[in-house]
Amino acid sequence: MAVPGAADAQDAPPVGAEALDPAKAAALGEAMRAAELWIDGQRRYRRIPAISAALVRGDATVWAKGFGTTDRAGRIPATPDTIYSICSISKLFTAVALMQQWERGTVALDAPIERYLPWARLADDPRDSVPITLRGLLTHSAGLPREADFPYWTGPDFAFPSQAQVRVAIREQTPLYPASTTWQYSNLGLTLVGETVEAVSGTPYADYVHANILGPLGLDDTRVGIPAQLYGQQMAVGWGALEADGARPEVGLFDPAGITPAAGFTASVADLAKFASWTFRLASSGEEEVLRPSTLREMQRVHYISPDWETSWGLGFSVRQEGGTTVVGHGGACPGYRSALMLAPSESMGVAVAMNAMDDPGGIARGIAALVKARGEAAPFDPVAGVDLADYAGVYSGQPWDSDFMLIPWAGGLTWLDPDAVEPARALWRLKPLGGDRFRVVTDKGAEREAVTFERDAAGQVRAIRRHANLSPRLRGL
Template sequence: MSHASSFPSRRNLLKAGLLSPLAWAWPRSASAAACDDAAGWIPPEAFLDDLPRLMQALRVPGIGLAVVERGEVVWARGFGVTHALTRAPVVANTLFEDASLSKPVFAYLVLQLADQGVIDLDAPLVRYRRMDYLADHPWIDAITVRDVLRHSTGLPNWRKDPVTEKLVPAVKPGTRIDYSGEAIFWLQLVVETLTGESLDESMQRLLFGPAGMQGSSYSWNADLAARSVYGHRAVEDETPGMPPQMLREQWSAAQVVADRWGKPLSTWRYEDAARALPEVQAITPKGLVNWPGDILANAAASLRTTPTAYARFMALMVRTPREPWQITEATRRAMLTKQIDVPGRWTEKGLGWNLEATPRGPVFYHSGSNGGIFKNFALGDASGQRALVALTNGGSGNVLYRRVVRAATGHDLLAFDL
């Protein structure tokens, strides 16, 4: 897929006045005192008025925000553009690449299946599916579903060379925290086996549809491509040209094969990706697509949503379940409760979430970063039934979303500095 060949320099962006707030917004209160819990988490108007200046300085072309109060999505607003050169505006149905914010959403699906008796959280994954890329090691046999969701598998985040490198734990499962996308992906393949569906088919049936998360997908098609933001370099990176758009480029190549087959990417399972691999590699630059996981929906990283849709998911996390399709109250509480005791940690692991104690009570959160060009954050306060979502398309989006969180919530998390 071709991209624009040049990118305005930082100096030109600052001179050009790239960013301006868009007109789509839900009603908000007139004011919100950031450190006053009674005021809510909608960012103060003075901060929102200043946000375009911050975006310009940090070279973050677009950001989408959404807020949950009293267990309901009450406010959403977008700023800026989806692409710094085409200047297409961020609008209400713009899709952001959620990166690792994909993981808690997938965890919710797994826990739905656990509540239904389809999967056992304390069963070894090899009981359900053993992939041929797993090492022959006793620690592999000991990894449970719970280990995956609390990141205690001992597996690496991602292998450097999945073509030749076997997947093996560095430590005995259940003994320390090792953040692992590989573990999430393996669990995704287990879910494929148990449901007989692709990841996206299960997500649409069990969560996206019932929760009203319109447009959300872990997969790809022409409509998703047209509505999705492009990623941009961090403010300190002056490399000319647009950065590689890894998932977009991989997906676009896989789409050619999907169209040839007449089988949408959203229905692909691992076996489909493995079968398509030679055809996709034949039409892509060497090194772009290396193994089936590069062209398959990825529960650890490939979710796309609007800010409002992600906030609808966050609403499920901060209120007592109301519908039969939702996880039980006991399971919701388990997601937000420490699942492993590792001495000396300042943050804890729930099921799919990070947990941090603050002077104003516990919060749960997750960040997301894909390719260093998409930076996102979601924060929730279960006792206050509130949450905040910030999705960006810039490599310095992490600096920006920290300012958003501080202004809107008054929380200055250790997660921002450690």
């Protein structure tokens, strides 16, 4: 599904779309065309060098695409196979590894962590507390400090500690809270989970994960660590937050070292999509693959909810409700990179997004899902003889009141798409074809409003849309 006018968007062949009936396939095609236009608009407005995204339904990646470029010179296009730091999404792989050991009976989730890591004893704390356990670490409710006691998120060097340094420093760290009383996100906690996997398996953490998770799932572009040899090539160069002048500073390459189980993985969205497909396949097949289906269900249910009921967490997975649907997954933020993996198990639908700048991949993921939902719920208009919707599709000027907007085919008519909107599905309004270059505005509640007309030039090409007597010029087609 190439997007004319967005030459720097790169496709991956959709897999599994042929399994949809024609109407659903057409609806998905229109939704993803809208998503492509919107994502590329977000990239341009926010000055994000590269974004890669994928949509999964069941066991298939039905759409995947890259936008922008990944190198300093702006010559290498982003694709679904571009590698990004996925930072805290690493925690999902660490959690899966730990739960494999739980299945084998080598760990108990509610045993004190010192049973497996005798050195992981924090400084004495006079407050009354239950023991720090693996369940507490997986749910970020163990009361641990957020970080090992090193300034590794401070640039420009991002000096991460070694594994040995983490082990020594923890003896001088004090819990922030008594265990099980407060939700406190902790990279230190998931680092200890990875250390536990290494201790009980007798295998170095990276080797264990590759042999027991990445290899069996065919995640060839997912690595435990940063592939420095691919930096600026298949791995995107990282960029920082947007400055007031519209620039983003380059962020140097970093080595997560001793914090790797919590934040050290790199991956492509194509591989994150495979991981998402595995979770849906495991749930539907009932057959063991890397984990037992019942173990994954256990990981994706709520094991801790904060006293204010604002935050809930599973075993490694975040767990929350969005519009009545349970959504699980994780986000990632490391210097120069952001990522998001959102899964709706009840719908067997997942979205993966990665970018090489400090911005909002979760917003992009939610926008993709919302556009798919909106198109699926859109009642189609009856066709009108002689109306070719492609004639009207294009980019129109909203100046001086607004930036450009787009009109695209949508369920038998057109819809207005704002590429600058944070929530694109909330900014949609539809145009119902009447014939003779006339359309009628239809609200999201189905109410019919005013008529609009399109004007053509001497060559018969649509040149503007007229609404309330005012014109918005058509700048180009799609």
